[in-house]
Amino acid sequence: xxxxxxxxxxxxxxxxxxxxxxxxxxxxxxxxxxxxxxxxxxxxxxxxxxxxxxxxxxxxxxxxxxxxxxxxxxxxxxxxxxxxxxxxxxxxxxxxxxxxxxxxxxxxxxxxxxxxxxxxxxxxxxxxxxxxxxxxxxxxxxxxxxxxxxxxxxxxxxxxxxxxxxxxxxxxxxxxxxxxxxxxxxxxxxxxxxxxxxxxxxxxxxxxxxxxxxxxxxxxxxxxxxxxxxxxxxxxxxxxxxxxxxxxxxxxxxxxxxxxxxxxxxxxxxxxxx
Numbered sequence: 001x002x003x004x005x006x007x008x009x010x011x012x013x014x015x016x017x018x019x020x021x022x023x024x025x026x027x028x029x030x031x032x033x034x035x036x037x038x039x040x041x042x043x044x045x046x047x048x049x050x051x052x053x054x055x056x057x058x059x060x061x062x063x064x065x066x067x068x069x070x071x072x073x074x075x076x077x078x079x080x081x082x083x084x085x086x087x088x089x090x091x092x093x094x095x096x097x098x099x100x101x102x103x104x105x106x107x108x109x110x111x112x113x114x115x116x117x118x119x120x121x122x123x124x125x126x127x128x129x130x131x132x133x134x135x136x137x138x139x140x141x142x143x144x145x146x147x148x149x150x151x152x153x154x155x156x157x158x159x160x161x162x163x164x165x166x167x168x169x170x171x172x173x174x175x176x177x178x179x180x181x182x183x184x185x186x187x188x189x190x191x192x193x194x195x196x197x198x199x200x201x202x203x204x205x206x207x208x209x210x211x212x213x214x215x216x217x218x219x220x221x222x223x224x225x226x227x228x229x230x231x232x233x234x235x236x237x238x239x240x241x242x243x244x245x246x247x248x249x250x251x252x253x254x255x256x257x258x259x260x261x262x263x264x265x266x267x268x269x270x271x272x273x274x
Contacts (some may be wrong), residue, residue, distance in 0.1 A: 003234040005208070015114060017039050017041060018037065020034070020035050020037070021153070022034075024102075024106060024246050024272055026105045027098060031083070031084065033083040034082040034092070038073045040077050041064060041079070041114070042115075043115050044115070046115045046117035047077060047115065048079070048121070048122065048265065049078065049107075049122035050073075050081070050123075050261065051123045052064075052125065053082075053090060053124070053125030053129030053132050054084070054128075054222075055128050056088065057088050058088060058126070060083060063126065063129070066249075069128075069257055081186070081207040087151050090131065099142055100136065100139050103136060103140060108151070119268040119269050120145050121142065121143055123136045123146075123147050124150065124186070125148075126150050127151045130150055131153060131204045133147045133152065134147060134158060137162075137168050139160035141165045141166055141168050143269075145168070145264070145267050146170070146264040147168065147169070147170055148171035150173045150246075151174060151178060153181050153185040155185060160186060162192065162196075165230045166248060166269070167228040167231040169227075169234075169266075169271075170233045172186060172234070172236070173254075173259065174236075174238065175251070176237065176238065176239050176241060177240055177241060177242050179242065194227075197227035198227055198228045199226060199227035199231070201224075203223055205221070206223075207221075208221060208254060212251075212252035212253055215253070216240050217238050217239060220238070220239070221237070224235065229271025231270070231271050231272065232267075232272070234263060236254065245257075
């Protein structure tokens with residue numbers, strides 16, 4: 001798929017760099033989001049976009065602060081967007097989802113202003129934002145290339161109603177001692193995505209170096225590979241980990257933000273980027 005903006009949408013040649021708070025009216029409601037544009041942005045070069053959704057009762061500013069995706073964006077040259085949920089939450093279940101409408105409108109608005117690589121739009125989130133990222137994988141798979149969830153999950157009602165239009169790569173980061181989103185929920189979502197993507201049933205398992213023995217947790221990586229179109233399903237299992245964003249709080253053996261970006265960037269709408 002061509003790495004370009006839509007033929008009938010031309011990006012603004014002059015845009016501010018760095019962090020900006022913007023508003024968008026969707027279905028009569030004013031929505032807010034943070035957009036971070038790296039200093040090397042050029043209107044002649046299409047850039048990937050990473051959507052980062054905050055957790056329940058949190059907000060876009062807090063998510064911006066602890067994920068530090070802006071620092072990675074400067075090194076890797078992509079645009080980061082931190083949307084704000086209504087009443088600090090995301091609508092995960094049900095049809096006619098106002099937050100999916102918001103995301104669609106947001107992406108279209110971004111495409112008008114920036115040169116977006118529409119083949120490489122990704123979603124991630126913490127907790128409720130992770131749940132919602134899966135909602136996007138189910139309901140907006142024609143625009144979202146890959147998804148990474150940190151302490152979020154999928155419960156059975158979401159799995160039962162999930163019908164992506166294409167294979168889609170998934171990363172799930174979760175602690176075994178999470179008291180809010182229990183670890184036992186992870187097995188069903190991995191089974192669903194492995195089945196949908198037709199990946200290998202047996203994962204490649206590796207241990208992450210325990211660089212911080214004092215954090216009370218260790219990490220294993222599970223990689224289910226060889227899915228349709230080269231997509232993959234990965235899981236970072238944090239034994240002893242709680243409901244936290246690794247690298248910011250809790251486990252310090254991995255940096256969740258780096259893990260998210262390094263995973264999603266390898267995939268486009270057509271599968272693995274060779």
